[in-house]
Every structure is written in C-alpha cells, then in structure tokens.
Amino acid sequence: MKIAKLAFYRVIHYFQENKLIFFLYLLGSITCVITFIYFYGNAMPNKYAEARNGLQFRQYYVTLNKTQAVDKNTFTFLKDSDIQDIKLESDSLGKIVLKTASLPDEPAAPDNPDNNDNQVDITVQAYMYGRTKIYNERGRCDFSQEELKSGKNVVVLPSLMEDTFKSGADFSIKGVRYEMIGVHTISTGFYIPYQAYIKQGYTTKKFTVTLNKALSKEGSSEFTKNLYKQFPNSSIIDPTNYFNSVSEQSPLMLLLLSIVYLISIASFLFLLKYLSDKNRSENVIYTMIGASKKNVMKIMVAENLLISLCSAVIAIFLHMALYGSFFSKINTIENITYQWNDYLVVFIFVLFLSVLTSVPFLISYSHNSIIHSKNKYD
Amino acid sequence: MKKIRMLFSFYSKNVFAVCLLFLLMTFSLFFVSNAIGQYRYVVYTKTMFQNSGLNNAVYYMPLSDSDYTSGPDIMNKKIATSTKAVAEFSAVENVLTVNIGMAGYGNRSCSYLLYNKSLNHAFPLNLSEGKWFSDDSFDKADSNKRYNVIVGGALYNHVHVNSDIPITLNNNTTLTVHVIGKLSFPTCIPDFGTGGNTISANDFLAPADMVIFQETPQLTAFLHEKSAYSPSSSMFVQFSPKASKQQKNECLDYMQKNGMYSDYNEIMKNTDVIVQNTLARQMPMPLFFLFVATISLISVSVLMVYKKMQEHSIYYLCGCSRKKSFLYMAFGIGLIALLAGALNMLFIANYQFFASRGILDLGKVIIDRYSILYIAGYIAAVILLSILLPFLVFRKESPIELYRRKDQ
Numbered sequence: 001m002k003i004a005k006l007a008f009y010r011v012i013h014y015f016q017e018n019k020l021i022f023f024l025y026l027l028g029s030i031t032c033v034i035t036f037i038y039f040y041g042n043a044m045p046n047k048y049a050e051a052r053n054g055l056q057f058r059q060y061y062v063t064l065n066k067t068q069a070v071d072k073n074t075f076t077f078l079k080d081s082d083i084q085d086i087k088l089e090s091d092s093l094g095k096i097v098l099k100t101a102s103l104p105d106e107p108a109a110p111d112n113p114d115n116n117d118n119q120v121d122i123t124v125q126a127y128m129y130g131r132t133k134i135y136n137e138r139g140r141c142d143f144s145q146e147e148l149k150s151g152k153n154v155v156v157l158p159s160l161m162e163d164t165f166k167s168g169a170d171f172s173i174k175g176v177r178y179e180m181i182g183v184h185t186i187s188t189g190f191y192i193p194y195q196a197y198i199k200q201g202y203t204t205k206k207f208t209v210t211l212n213k214a215l216s217k218e219g220s221s222e223f224t225k226n227l228y229k230q231f232p233n234s235s236i237i238d239p240t241n242y243f244n245s246v247s248e249q250s251p252l253m254l255l256l257l258s259i260v261y262l263i264s265i266a267s268f269l270f271l272l273k274y275l276s277d278k279n280r281s282e283n284v285i286y287t288m289i290g291a292s293k294k295n296v297m298k299i300m301v302a303e304n305l306l307i308s309l310c311s312a313v314i315a316i317f318l319h320m321a322l323y324g325s326f327f328s329k330i331n332t333i334e335n336i337t338y339q340w341n342d343y344l345v346v347f348i349f350v351l352f353l354s355v356l357t358s359v360p361f362l363i364s365y366s367h368n369s370i371i372h373s374k375n376k377y378d
Numbered sequence: 379m380k381k382i383r384m385l386f387s388f389y390s391k392n393v394f395a396v397c398l399l400f401l402l403m404t405f406s407l408f409f410v411s412n413a414i415g416q417y418r419y420v421v422y423t424k425t426m427f428q429n430s431g432l433n434n435a436v437y438y439m440p441l442s443d444s445d446y447t448s449g450p451d452i453m454n455k456k457i458a459t460s461t462k463a464v465a466e467f468s469a470v471e472n473v474l475t476v477n478i479g480m481a482g483y484g485n486r487s488c489s490y491l492l493y494n495k496s497l498n499h500a501f502p503l504n505l506s507e508g509k510w511f512s513d514d515s516f517d518k519a520d521s522n523k524r525y526n527v528i529v530g531g532a533l534y535n536h537v538h539v540n541s542d543i544p545i546t547l548n549n550n551t552t553l554t555v556h557v558i559g560k561l562s563f564p565t566c567i568p569d570f571g572t573g574g575n576t577i578s579a580n581d582f583l584a585p586a587d588m589v590i591f592q593e594t595p596q597l598t599a600f601l602h603e604k605s606a607y608s609p610s611s612s613m614f615v616q617f618s619p620k621a622s623k624q625q626k627n628e629c630l631d632y633m634q635k636n637g638m639y640s641d642y643n644e645i646m647k648n649t650d651v652i653v654q655n656t657l658a659r660q661m662p663m664p665l666f667f668l669f670v671a672t673i674s675l676i677s678v679s680v681l682m683v684y685k686k687m688q689e690h691s692i693y694y695l696c697g698c699s700r701k702k703s704f705l706y707m708a709f710g711i712g713l714i715a716l717l718a719g720a721l722n723m724l725f726i727a728n729y730q731f732f733a734s735r736g737i738l739d740l741g742k743v744i745i746d747r748y749s750i751l752y753i754a755g756y757i758a759a760v761i762l763l764s765i766l767l768p769f770l771v772f773r774k775e776s777p778i779e780l781y782r783r784k785d786q
Contacts, residue, residue, distance in 0.1 A: 018684070020680055020767075020771070021677075021680065021681060021684065024673070024676070024677040024680060024681075025677070027673060028670070028673050028674065028677060031669060031670055031673060032670065035666050035670065038662065038666065039663075042662075135575060136638070137441060137638070138441060138634070138635055138636065138637065138638075139634060139635055140634065162441070166635075166636075263402075264667075264670050266398060267395075267398060267399055267402055267670060267671070267674035268673075268674060268677060269395075270392065270395040270677075270678070270681060271677050271681060274681055274684070274685070330658065330661075330662050331658070331662075332658055332659045332662065333658075
C-alpha cells in the first residue's frame with residue numbers, strides 16, 4: 001500500500017515538474033496502446049477468422065451410414081435463420097464415361113480396362129434453399145425462379161463434361177432427360193434444382209450444412225453434437241481443425257504484437273528516463289533512510305505500471321468511443337468487433353509489457369551504489 | 379571544428395534514442411511511400427481503363443479446349459478461331475487482342491508486344507523520351523535497317539533513344555532493334571492473359587519490361603517464323619453503337635456458351651473494390667508507425683531543449699547569441715528527420731536503377747518525383763513542428779534566469 005502511495009505521489013510530481021514532457025510521454029503511450037488494440041483486432045487469427053466469416057468455419061459435412069430420403073422436413077431441428085444453405089448429394093450413380101451424353105444405368109465393371117481411364121465417380125447434387133452461388137465456366141449456373149419452383153429437369157454439368165455441353169446432344173441421367181444449361185468450375189457433381197431432386201426421388205448419402213455465421217468453438221461443438229443426435233452413426237466433419245489451427249497461431253501473433261508494442265514504446269522511454277532522472281535524489285534518500293534496493297525498485301515498477309494503467313484506460317476508452325466513427329473505417333477487413341474480453345486481454349498485456357519496459361531502469365539503478373547515485377545527483 | 383562539435387553535442391548521452399528514432403522514421407517513411415505507391419498504381423490502372431473508351435465493350439475470356447501440351451501453334455489457332463468467330467457477329471465493331479511473346483535482353487527475360495492502332499487508341503502509352511511509331515515506319519528488316527521499337531520498364535533504364543540493342547527471341551534468334559522511344563514510368567501495358575469471375579483493371583494492365591513493335595502483317599509473319607509468340611487468350615469485344623439489343627444478346631449468348639465475359643460496369647465495380655481494399659489494407663500500419671515516429675521526434679526535440687538549456691545559458695553568457703544557440707538545437711532536431719527523408723528520397727530517385735539491376739523491385743507501385751514531393755512536404759512539416767515547440771520553450775526561458783535557477 002505504501003509503495004503504491006509513493007508511486008502515485010511520484011507520478012503526480014512528474015506531472016507537476018514538467019507538464020509538457022509528461023503529456024508527451026502519455027500521448028506516446030496512449031498511441032502505442034491504441035496501435036496494439038488496432039493490430040489485435042486486425043491481425044489476431046481468431047479475430048480475423050471471426051470477421052471474415054470464412055466458409056471453412058461455417059460448413060459441416062455429414063456422411064450418412066446409409067442413404068436415405070432427405071428433405072426440408074428432416075432439418076426442422078435447425079433454425080431457418082441460422083442456415084445459409086444445405087447441399088444434398090446423392091449416392092454414387094456409377095462411373096461416368098467422358099464424352100458420352102448420358103450416365104450408364106449400371107455401374108461400370110471395375111475390371112473393364114476400356115472404361116477406367118475416362119471414368120469419374122459422379123453424384124447428383126442440389127441446394128435446398130438455392131442461396132449458394134455456383135461458379136460457372138460455360139453457360140449459366142443459376143437456376144431461374146421458375147426452374148426452382150417447378151423442379152424443371154435442368155442440369156449444370158461438371159467441368160469434365162465440357163465437351164458434352166458443347167455438343168448440345170441430348171442428356172439424361174438414369175433414363176430421365178435433362179436440359180444442359182451450363183458447366184460449373186468443379187470437376188464432379190451434377191447440379192439440379194432441389195424440387196427436381198425430390199421429384200426424381202434421389203436418396204441422399206451426404207449433405208453439407210452451411211451456416212450464415214460462424215459459431216464459436218464451443219458453439220460449433222454443440223452444433224456437431226446436435227447433428228450426431230439427429231443422424232446417429234453418421235460421420236461428421238466440422239470446423240474443429242480450423243479452430244485448432246487458429247488457436248495454434250494466436251500465441252505467436254500475440255508475441256509479434258507485443259514486440260511491435262515494445263518497439264513503439266521504446267521510442268518514448270527516454271521521456272520517462274528524463275522524468276525519473278530528475279527524481280534520482282528521492283531514490284537516494286529512500287535508500288539512505290533504510291529502504292532496501294528491492295523496495296525502491298518496486299516503487300519504480302509501480303510508477304511505470306501506474307502510468308501505463310492510465311494510458312491503457314484512456315486508450316481503451318478512446319477506442320471504444322471512436323470505434324464507430326473512425327477506427328472501424330480503417331480496419332483492414334469489415335465486421336471486426338471488439339468484445340470486453342478483447343479489451344481485457346489488451347489491458348493485461350499492456351500492463352505486463354510495461355513491467356518489461358521498467359527493466360532497463362531497474363538494471364541501471366541496481367548497478368549503482370548509493371554513493372554513486374548521490375554523486376550523480378550532485 | 380568547434381561548430382561541428384557544438385552541432386553534434388546535441389546527441390551526446392542520447393545516442394540510442396536518436397538512433398532508434400532515426401531507424402523508425404526511415405522505415406516508416408519507406409513503408410508509407412510504398413503503400414501510397416501501391417494505391418496510386420491501382421488508381422492509375424483504373425483511370426487508364428476509364429479513359430480507354432471501352433464503355434461499349436466486354437472483356438471476353440474464351441475457354442480453350444486444348445491443354446498446354448498441344449503446343450503453341452495449336453493454341454494460337456484455337457485463339458484465332460475464337461477471335462474470328464466473335465468478330466463475325468454483326469453487333470461487333472472491333473475485337474481488341476494483344477500479341478505478346480517472350481524475349482531476352484542481356485541475361486534477363488522480358489516480353490515483346492505488337493501494338494496496333496486499335497490498341498493504341500484504347501490504351502495510348504506515354505513516352506518520356508523519343509517519339510511514337512510513325513505511319514511510314516519501315517516494316518521489313520533488311521541488311522541495313524533495323525526494326526523500330528519502343529522500350530519500357532526498369533530493364534531498359536540505361537538504354538538511350540536512337541541506339542541499337544540486341545534482343546533474343548525465344549528460339550535463341552538474336553534480333554537487333556532500333557530504339558525510337560522510351561515509355562514513361564509507370565510502364566503499364568495491356569496484357570489480356572488473365573481470366574476469372576472478378577476481373578478488374580488491375581488484372582489486364584500490368585507493369586512489365588517490354589519491347590514494343592508496331593504491328594504489321596509482315597512483322598507478324600517474320601516474328602511468327604522466328605519466334606513462338608501468341609495472342610493473349612482473352613480479348614475486348616467492342617460493340618457497334620448502332621447494334622441492336624438483340625444482336626448484342628446473340629453475341630453475348632455465344633460468349634457465355636464458349637467462355638465468360640465481364641462488361642465495363644462489372645470491371646469498374648471490381649476495380650473500385652480493389653482500390654478501396656488497397657487503401658484499407660496497405661495504409662494503416664505504415665501510417666501508425668509514421669505517427670509514432672512523428673510524436674517521438676517532437677518529444678525528442680522538446681526533451682533535448684530542456685536538457686541543453688542550461689548548457690546554452692552558459693554559452694550565452696560566454697557570448698553566443700540566443701539565435702545561434704537556437705539554431706544549433708534546431709539543427710540537431712532537424713538532422714534526424716532530414717537524414718531519414720534524404721535516405722528515402724535518394725532511394726526513390728534511384729529506384730529505377732535498383733529495379734533494373736534486380737536489386738529491389740517493389741512490383742505494382744508508382745514511385746516517382748511526386749513521392750519525393752510527398753516526403754519533402756512531410757519532412758518540412760515535421761521539422762517545423764519539432765522546432766516550433768522547442769522555440770516556444772526557448773523563448774519562454776531567458777538564459778540568465780536559467781543560470782540563476784541552476785546556481786540556486
């Protein structure tokens with residue numbers, strides 16, 4: 001308590017002795033903390049991932065142990081508003097022979113040497129809500145409203161079937177004729193409207209749920225458990241690996257940010273050195289009247305902590321107040337949000353790093369004897 | 379000697395802080411110049427495209443059926459077929475293609491480009507020296523004459539106009555060409571080799587070390603015989619203003635079936651996104667460091683004045699005028715910023731040299747005399763500010779008062 005009081009009065013004294021230098025140091029310190037907060041939001045992998053709302057954090061791939069009829073009623077356990085889309089994928093319809101205009105009704109015999117080189121395992125796929133863009137290579141890949149509503153037999157071919165599309169020949173899947181409207185960029189998968197998928201009675205072997213917004217790691221775990229409950233014995237690939245990868249990168253990024261902060265604050269430490277040199281006599285007096293070197297060093301650390309605490313509080317307050325009007329506009333990506341725990345992490349790190357910045361002062365003090373310090377002051 | 383000592387006494391006992399500040403300022407200025415250069419580059423490509431007059435055109439990216447192992451001749455034939463097929467539509471007024479090939483100059487690789495009138499009309503290139511091709515430029519090489527070329531890029535920095543230079547075509551044929559002009563910096567050349575769903579002006583206008591020939595049938599045949607050049611896979615298809623909507627749609631449907639296209643508005647929209655992203659992503663970090671360096675310099679200057687005031691009070695009493703005293707201090711403050719700025723300006727002035735030697739090439743940036751102006755302006759403002767605060771402090775305290783206070 002006494003140490004804290006002494007540190008407090010020392011800081012007041014710094015301010016009273018030389019307002020301009022103290023103000024400049026405070027300004028520099030606040031700038032460095034704001035820089036830290038900015039880079040924390042824009043460079044930390046978890047914040048970046050949260051803002052980017054990347055697809056890899058929002059998709060859950062489910063492979064059923066056996067094919068089953070799946071439609072919108074199967075997913076009533078999910079909230080509509082949370083779902084961007086659900087992609088249904090049928091079981092393999094066999095091998096497709098390239099440059100032909102239809103799929104064979106029967107799977108090609110695996111030991112038939114003539115078919116192996118030109119064959120690809122193909123499935124029929126449909127997006128339940130039609131909210132996902134299919135990237136086109138030729139023609140069009142967007143189904144019209146009428147096609148979606150009526151379940152018209154139109155198909156977007158995989159890129160391996162470009163020649164088939166160009167030939168304009170009749171195309172059928174399992175004996176059902178489809179109009180080819182385009183070719184998409186992926187090498188496998190026939191896309192048809194959802195209503196056509198249901199009408200033709202395709203059974204689903206796999207489906208992919210894409211959420212609107214990425215969940216937290218814990219939320220994602222809950223969601224996966226829910227999926228397992230509804231589809232027991234299925235195999236689910238969730239974004240856990242991506243979350244783990246982000247978690248692994250975070251400490252290194254935090255270290256880099258700390259180094260950036262230390263380099264920035266080092267540019268202003270000479271101001272603090274000037275202020276503290278003026279009070280060298282106090283340290284001498286404390287030592288002469290019996291204070292141990294350890295206690296004097298504690299006072300030096302405490303005063304640095306106190307100034308850093310003030311800077312951090314002011315900086316955090318400024319950042320929160322001006323985030324909407326200024327700081328959000330200079331973010332490298334949109335939708336970066338700061339929660340209270342982010343500010344708390346920054347606050348703790350700034351305080352910890354300020355202790356590190358005291359080290360040169362402590363070393364300098366500890367190397368000098370009391371006589372040496374007194375002579376220096378004189 | 380005494381004066382030099384006086385000038386540099388400013389830094390005594392503060393060498394570490396001054397060195398750190400100098401390094402911080404130098405690197406911050408460098409990164410800010412680079413970031414501004416990148417932003418200026420994307421804005422430049424956007425302006426080039428805006429002024430191209432291609433408002434009524436689409437960028438068509440036909441898909442090739444052949445893979446690259448078919449050989450350049452087959453690829454060229456396929457591209458020529460695509461071009462011809464599109465040109466045959468009644469709505470199409472002109473098809474803009476780019477014929478480009480690989481070459482070598484010295485031990486570095488470069489490209490050569492055949493520039494025709496349509497390309498020149500859409501994307502006119504600025505020259506820093508020499509002249510553009512005239513209509514009566516010869517088009518056939520003979521034993522005495524050389525092909526006229528215009529060179530561009532850092533690689534040809536040291537080449538003079540009206541000189542002859544050897545270039546090696548990609549089958550090792552050496553061709554001596556006559557330089558009639560040099561492109562001004564930045565050398566932004568149309569290159570229609572890119573494709574994708576989000577095409578922007580930045581994609582088909584790129585910096586390159588380039589030799590530009592005037593395209594003529596004879597030259598084309600000559601180069602075709604001597605070298606494997608190829609037209610870019612994509613093209614701009616310009617519609618006639620008199621074409622009806624139906625005619626246009628016929629052509630667009632064909633392009634949709636045989637590839638992809640992006641119209642002018644789409645390209646501009648994608649370009650605007652790139653411009654905004656460049657500003658948002660490249661600028662903040664360098665600007666933050668520069669701000670820190672600026673505040674730090676001002677702090678150093680104020681601190682130095684406080685530290686040296688007592689010394690200068692003694693100098694005053696020994697006959698040194700206050701004005702001289704202040705100038706010594708101002709020199710000390712200004713030198714840090716001046717040196718940092720001077721280093722950066724020196725780098726910018728010699729950037730073409732570094733890039734031509736392959737020492738440092740920053741890619742798609744514009745670094746020119748305007749960059750020097752920005753740096754000079756910033757340094758002047760910072761020095762002024764750094765000197766102003768100490769000046770106010772200096773004025774407030776008279777030397778004799780300081781001396782008396784110290785004595786007490």
